Amino acid sequence: xxxxxxxxxxxxxxxxxxxxxxxxxxxxxxxxxxxxxxxxxxxxxxxxxxxxxxxxxxxxxxxxxxxxxxxxxxxxxxxxxxxxxxxxxxxxxxxxxxxxxxxxxxxxxxxxxxxxxxxxxxxxxxxxxxxxxxxxx
Numbered sequence: 001x002x003x004x005x006x007x008x009x010x011x012x013x014x015x016x017x018x019x020x021x022x023x024x025x026x027x028x029x030x031x032x033x034x035x036x037x038x039x040x041x042x043x044x045x046x047x048x049x050x051x052x053x054x055x056x057x058x059x060x061x062x063x064x065x066x067x068x069x070x071x072x073x074x075x076x077x078x079x080x081x082x083x084x085x086x087x088x089x090x091x092x093x094x095x096x097x098x099x100x101x102x103x104x105x106x107x108x109x110x111x112x113x114x115x116x117x118x119x120x121x122x123x124x125x126x127x128x129x130x131x132x133x134x135x136x137x
Contacts, residue, residue: 024091025067031090032075033061039079046078 036043043057057075059065076083115121
């Protein structure tokens with residue numbers, strides 16, 4: 001199915017969607033609109049690249065056509081913006097999960113013990129930095 005045949009969201013279809021979700025979608029749309037306006041790539045160039053009809057992107061960015069992930073990814077690609085950077089800048093990056101932090105600490109701890117066992121470091125100094133064994137090697 002062509003992107004040009006996207007249906008509009010009726011008022012009924014958004015009633016069951018949490019308001020905070022709709023607010024986030026609006027933030028994405030607004031940020032896309034801002035980036036397109038400030039870009040050297042204009043809306044018509046993006047439409048041509050995507051195979052969309054003239055004025056289609058304007059309808060999407062104004063909210064007359066439901067914003068889809070395909071729209072977001074297509075515009076970001078045309079603007080040479082990595083999606084992960086776009087969303088991190090827009091919503092902030094989430095802190096690393098606790099399990100991921102524990103795994104990294106275990107890896108660092110194992111590496112620290114190996115360096116200590118090889119005599120390459122002696123431990124942590126007063127300032128929390130590694131004390132290197134400098135035996136002239």
